[in-house]
Amino acid sequence: MNNKEIAHQFSLLSKLMDIHGENSFKSTTYSVTAYKIGQLTVDLQTLSEENIFKINGIGETIGKKILEILSTGKLKILEDLISKTPDGILEMLKIKGIGPKKISLIWKEMGIENIGELLYACNENRLLLYKGFGKKTQQNVIESIEFYLKQQGSFLFAQVETLGADLEIFLQKLFSSKEIKSTGDFARHAETVDMLEYVIPFSSKVILEKFEPLEEFEFLEKNEESILYKYNDGIKIKIYFTEKNSLLKKLFETTGSAAFVSAFEIKFPAIDFQKINNEKEIFEQAQIQYIAPYLRENESVIEVAEKHQIPQVIEPGDIKGIIHCHSNWSDGVNTLEQLAKACIKSGKEYLVISDHSKAASYAQGLNESQIKEQHLLVDELNEKLNPFKIFKSIESDILNDGSLDYSNSVLSTFDLVIASVHSNLKMNEDKAMMRLLKAIENPYTTILGHMTGRLLLSRKGFPVDYKKIIDACVANNVVIEINAHPRRLDMRWQWISYALSKNVLLSIDPDAHSIPEFDNTRYGVLVAQKAMVTKRNNLSSFTLNEFENFLKRKQSI
Numbered sequence: 001m002n003n004k005e006i007a008h009q010f011s012l013l014s015k016l017m018d019i020h021g022e023n024s025f026k027s028t029t030y031s032v033t034a035y036k037i038g039q040l041t042v043d044l045q046t047l048s049e050e051n052i053f054k055i056n057g058i059g060e061t062i063g064k065k066i067l068e069i070l071s072t073g074k075l076k077i078l079e080d081l082i083s084k085t086p087d088g089i090l091e092m093l094k095i096k097g098i099g100p101k102k103i104s105l106i107w108k109e110m111g112i113e114n115i116g117e118l119l120y121a122c123n124e125n126r127l128l129l130y131k132g133f134g135k136k137t138q139q140n141v142i143e144s145i146e147f148y149l150k151q152q153g154s155f156l157f158a159q160v161e162t163l164g165a166d167l168e169i170f171l172q173k174l175f176s177s178k179e180i181k182s183t184g185d186f187a188r189h190a191e192t193v194d195m196l197e198y199v200i201p202f203s204s205k206v207i208l209e210k211f212e213p214l215e216e217f218e219f220l221e222k223n224e225e226s227i228l229y230k231y232n233d234g235i236k237i238k239i240y241f242t243e244k245n246s247l248l249k250k251l252f253e254t255t256g257s258a259a260f261v262s263a264f265e266i267k268f269p270a271i272d273f274q275k276i277n278n279e280k281e282i283f284e285q286a287q288i289q290y291i292a293p294y295l296r297e298n299e300s301v302i303e304v305a306e307k308h309q310i311p312q313v314i315e316p317g318d319i320k321g322i323i324h325c326h327s328n329w330s331d332g333v334n335t336l337e338q339l340a341k342a343c344i345k346s347g348k349e350y351l352v353i354s355d356h357s358k359a360a361s362y363a364q365g366l367n368e369s370q371i372k373e374q375h376l377l378v379d380e381l382n383e384k385l386n387p388f389k390i391f392k393s394i395e396s397d398i399l400n401d402g403s404l405d406y407s408n409s410v411l412s413t414f415d416l417v418i419a420s421v422h423s424n425l426k427m428n429e430d431k432a433m434m435r436l437l438k439a440i441e442n443p444y445t446t447i448l449g450h451m452t453g454r455l456l457l458s459r460k461g462f463p464v465d466y467k468k469i470i471d472a473c474v475a476n477n478v479v480i481e482i483n484a485h486p487r488r489l490d491m492r493w494q495w496i497s498y499a500l501s502k503n504v505l506l507s508i509d510p511d512a513h514s515i516p517e518f519d520n521t522r523y524g525v526l527v528a529q530k531a532m533v534t535k536r537n538n539l540s541s542f543t544l545n546e547f548e549n550f551l552k553r554k555q556s557i
């Protein structure tokens, strides 16, 4: 064990003591010790016990701890603290811009336990409510978390969408071949992507030579079918190399999931790829409907294509209204009027304003009198902006016992209510189901918001029996949100086909906290396409007229 490693243990000890709010005098001593050990010119492990105690500034207590580390490799008091600290908090120490004292506050007061949750909280401006966190700190934290996550190698689809498309064009130019296409998870619009993949109709030798001078591509490894690079120190890029005449075959094999590709090959063993000029012809030869890359997940889609029953799926342009949007009345950044005008400018017919409810104090949830005030303002704006319409809504917390956040008399003043869980997210399935089912059965609930509370790449979400939830939504005429925030995409697309089979209405909602986040709907649409959602299945595709009729029907039930 060298000095650097010993110093690291003292430094970590000091930080964890600060995080746990333990004796700050001792913690300072350990941090000074770490510094001193780092400065020593003599290697501690070569010294006798006696000589260690003789070092200037190292007394009895510290000396004993150094000996403990040298003989066991560990420090008991540090191990105890580590075991009391969630992994996500330990990881937070790697983020520049937040020291142990801030981490302590983030953990103990904001209830945030990992980096992903922290990033989401920054995006919701939640840090600004605490002492010592200004706009600048928050921005720095966002940037260092994004940098850190980039090093970890997994990305949200939204984070790499532009890069993935740009690289396709770049590679087409580099190899003067229009046939180069993206493949794999990215081509299937997966919610998260670990690498961008492309098929290139050249030999590995040619490809290696072409990439050699490109500094942004760092060579990682090569096997018999592909070469792996790291792009700009971030995402991995996999290049499949292939003969020119097997390009389409390779593309087909690497685009679909393994389950889809093998089921297809078993069903249609006689496809002659040599006779094919483009991907569509593969399906023509099989005499089935074209299956777009984003649908090539489950083998069951093949049967649907055989019956020519793949519908015209929803497109981003089919979204007619912004449902689920936060203004500066709670934790959003824009005024109601700015939001409404931005909707009008982007061709939307209506806006459902749904700020946080009073229990969400961290997000400045609205109390009863603020609701009254906001409704007056909505009435005023509606007069001014007619025929555009703002609907009065709220994202009501589903409280710990499953009830909504206001009395019935207040709830009845909204045009519609979105009910979501934001607190006590750590619960077992029984508890989660009790809260959700009770909220769904509440006659004031119109839409069930982000069903599991998951945050992609950071929080799994609480466990639910999704079929039971969908059944309850059908029975109670509750719409299920597809929260389109690229970090949520909740309910997940894999559950949508069951919902569609039960004829439940879905709603692709941006959960926007600012005007640019209206564009979140795009990511909701992309995952909805994977489940063959049509615009008729989606509430936010309803025209203003249809939306008003929907509300009337709901209120008359």
Ligand SMILES: [Zn+2]
Residues within 6 Å of the ligand: 395, 420, 422, 449, 450
């Ligand atoms: Zn929410």
Ligand SMILES: [Zn+2]
Residues within 6 Å of the ligand: 324, 326, 395, 511
């Ligand atoms: Zn929200």
